[in-house]
Amino acid sequence: MYDLSAGEILRFHQAPGNMTVSTPYVVQVISPIQLLSNQASDAHRCMVSDGERMSLAVIPNKLSARVADETITRFTVLKVKKCSVSKKERQNDTPMLFIVIHDAEILGTVGEKIGNPAKLTEQDDVAAGAPQSFAAAPAAAESPISRPAYQPQYQQPPAQQQPQSHFGGAQSSSSSSFMSRVDDIKPKYSAMGSSAPMHTGAPPSVHPISDLNPYHNKWTIRARVTQKTPIKVWNKPSSQGRLFSVTLLDDSGEIRGTAFTQQVDKLFPLLEAGKVYYISNAQVRMAKQQFSNVNNQYELTFDDNTLVELCLEQANVPQEHYDFIPLGGLEKFQKNQVVDILCVLKDAGEVSEITMRTDDRKMTKRDLTIVDKSGFQVRAALWGTEAETFNVPVDHVIAFKGMRVGDFGGRTLSLPSMGSMTVNPDIPEAHALRGWYDAEGRHMSFQSYRGTGGGGGGGAGGIGSAENFEAQLKTMAQVGAENIGATDNVEFFNLKGTIAFIRSNNLAYPSCPGENCNKKVTEDLSSGQWRCEKCERSWPAPDYRYIFSFNVSDDTGQNWLQCFNEVGELLLGATANEMMELQRVNEVAFGQKLADATFKEYKFRCKAKSETFNEVSRVRISATNAYPIDYVAETARLSRLIDSYN
Structure with a gap:
């Protein structure tokens, strides 16, 4: 049995103000752990106990993996190394105590609750007129950790207890809404x-x-x-x-x-x-x-x-903060995530004008090719004024702050309006990159995320190298067990399996033949023309494009995948127009074509995302790319896997 830090939660409750605590103490999770449903992340909440009192605790998303694999669960004992403690005032009730756990060591999990903890009550509040000093609170004799008296590290300055506006007078307690x-x-x-x-x-x-x-x-x-x-x-x-x-x-x-x-x-x-x-x-x-x-x-x-x-004293606050990500590590990031990049400019394209699909706005754009020590080269886009005024010579070092990750044809980057770039920054990392490029990088051949098969492409568009493919490979059973795609984010992963069945109904949809449109068209029965509302044009015939579901299985289970035109053409060996015509004139041959595509094994690059329809949520998995099995490479992969168990 573990010894909890009895009295700790009571001392938190009686401490003045909010604080950050970095002296370790031991508590137990005593309730089921729940996802914070009102948060756009995977943070969790639960009740924790020190054996005498209980409090609400929040487990941030950096520890959520320990919750997902049930390393942290009900009745788990934690040694909390760092946390934030705050209290929320409640009318006619004792304040609600929050403990946000930033860092913790898992001591173990027992089968039952330790002690008989009670909720904090008004009797636990410090008597009015005689506030207890938190630093003077005696340590519990039964606490398993010897620690000094606490000092709250961050106390609210008295001037902020009754906030005054610098714009005139005391402030109202109500804040402005977004609208x-x-x-x-x-x-x-x-x-x-x-x-x-x-x-x-x-x-x-x-x-x-x-x-x-x-x-x-x-x-x-x-x-x-x-x-x-x-x-x-x-x-x-x-x-x-x-x-x-x-x-x-x-x-x-x-x-x-x-x-x-x-x-x-x-x-x-x-x-x-x-x-x-x-x-x-x-x-x-x-x-x-x-x-x-x-x-x-x-x-x-x-x-x-x-x-x-x-603030008058400004010298001790840093000027800029970077968290540089190597270009070779972009496959770990999902679309629209933000990263900092330190790179060498290898090439700069001309300014072009494009029309945005969402609202038909005209935007200027310039594509750059950037490289770094990871051996990868990536296309990075500048927009608007940044694109028009860019005049950095090639081979110069650039630090990009706040680049947005894209997945068009693999992995790309784009500099949004909130982002920034600094040419030849005076930082140690930039000097090191400059030395590497002059010594060897200038003459290297770089890998691209646009590759196919065994080449580059570890992002949304490509399978990537054998090592990258294996690192993101999931079995059919893992997809369900790990709830892949159940969050608000798009998740990418790899599958290897055999096509067991292809749904023949709604195999393709009639799309607009106009350039770069692909919107669905509807037939005007009176004229026999096909109308595109986006282009506001009519066509004598549509251009069919695949959008169908198929079942893939391995030795652990099966999953339904959805594919679009390019993957459909690879799997069926025919265009959607050819298949729709074959279905019209020869139903038997059409069925045989589908049968020929089944019981073939492929590697799939997949993305999973949760979608809600009619208030029902479900995970949709799409195959963004498919590759026939290279059995020589697959044999080598399985051999390495067997060796890893020896």
Whole structure:
């Protein structure tokens, strides 16, 4: 039996303010672990006990893999090495205690609850007028860990207990909603001046950005604004307004902050790129990664209560933060994830103009070819002004901040409006890359993600090398057991299996023959023409394209996959037009063609995504590529697998 740190949760409850605790203590998970359904991540929640009291605990997504494989489950005993503790006030009730576990060691799992823990009650609160010092709280005699008295590392400065607006008067407790009414959507600035109020007096206690989470409601950060977007205006039938975003950095990490509508006028003149500020009273929410170039699962939303003060001491806050990813490691990242890249420019294309499919906007684009020490070359796209003004000579080193990963033909990169690039940055990594390129990289042949079969292509479009294929290979049973595709994100993986059945109904759909359209067309029975509503044209005949489902099996089970035109042509050995004509004139030959395609073995590159239809969610798996088995290479792979067990 394990000894829990009795009294620990009570001391957390009686401590003044929020804090980060880095002295280890032992607790037990005493409830089923549940996914936080209102969060856009795989964070979990549960109840934990120190043997005497219980508290709500949050397990962030960096520990979620331990929950998924049931290493952390009900009745697991944890040695918590680092956590954040906060309290949420409740009307006519004792405050709710939250423990966000950042780092923990798993001691083991027992078959039952240890002790008889009780909920925190009003009797557990410190008596009014005689607040107990958290540092003076006696350590429990039965605690298995010898530790010094606690000191709360981050206490809220007294000035923030009753927030005052630097824009005039005390603030209302209600914050602005995302859909605040807008008097005038054009940018306008108040006459309060163009700089933030300067912080005077003693420096407040600050909280590191890396520890911010939705369960800490009182904090102050000291951060540098490293990026600031222009004001963007949206005007939709359902809403209208303005917004701008900043990237905030301290020595623990970075986070994105966004101001909407009414807060734009207040905060846009105050926050300047390159300067350091004290910021408090913003809302911490799950990040919408499709709009962010920051590697943080949370983001800030500025509201009426947000306080911004200019910090005089700026030397100790870093200027920029990079988390460089090698180009050869992009296959580990999903579409639309954001990465930092340090590379050498190998080639720069000309500026071109393209029409966006979503809204027919004209955009300028320039494609770059970049390389690095991983031996890969990747196509990177610049847009708009960045594309038009780009004039960096080839063979120069570039640091890209906030590149967005794409999966067109393998792995690509794109620099969004929030991203940035620095040519020949004065950092050690750039000097090392420059030396490598001059010594050997200039004369190398680089691998591309656009390859097929055994070449490059470990992303959405290609199987990749034998090692990459094996690293992402799943059995049919694993796909279900690991709930692949059950999250909000698209997941890529590899399968090897035999086609057991092909659905012949709805094998293909009639598409528009127009260039780069492929939209479904409908037949006008009166004229015999096929109408495309997107192109607003009629055609004498459609261009059929495959979209069908087929069943693939291996020795562990089976799964249904969906494929589109290119994969369909490979599997059936005929175009969709040929198959639809064959079905019309010779049903027997059509059936034989489908039979000939079954009981053949392939390697499949797959993507899985959860879809909701009629309020029912299900996982759809699509085969984005298929390759016949190379039995010589497959024999070598199986031989290596057998050797690994010896």
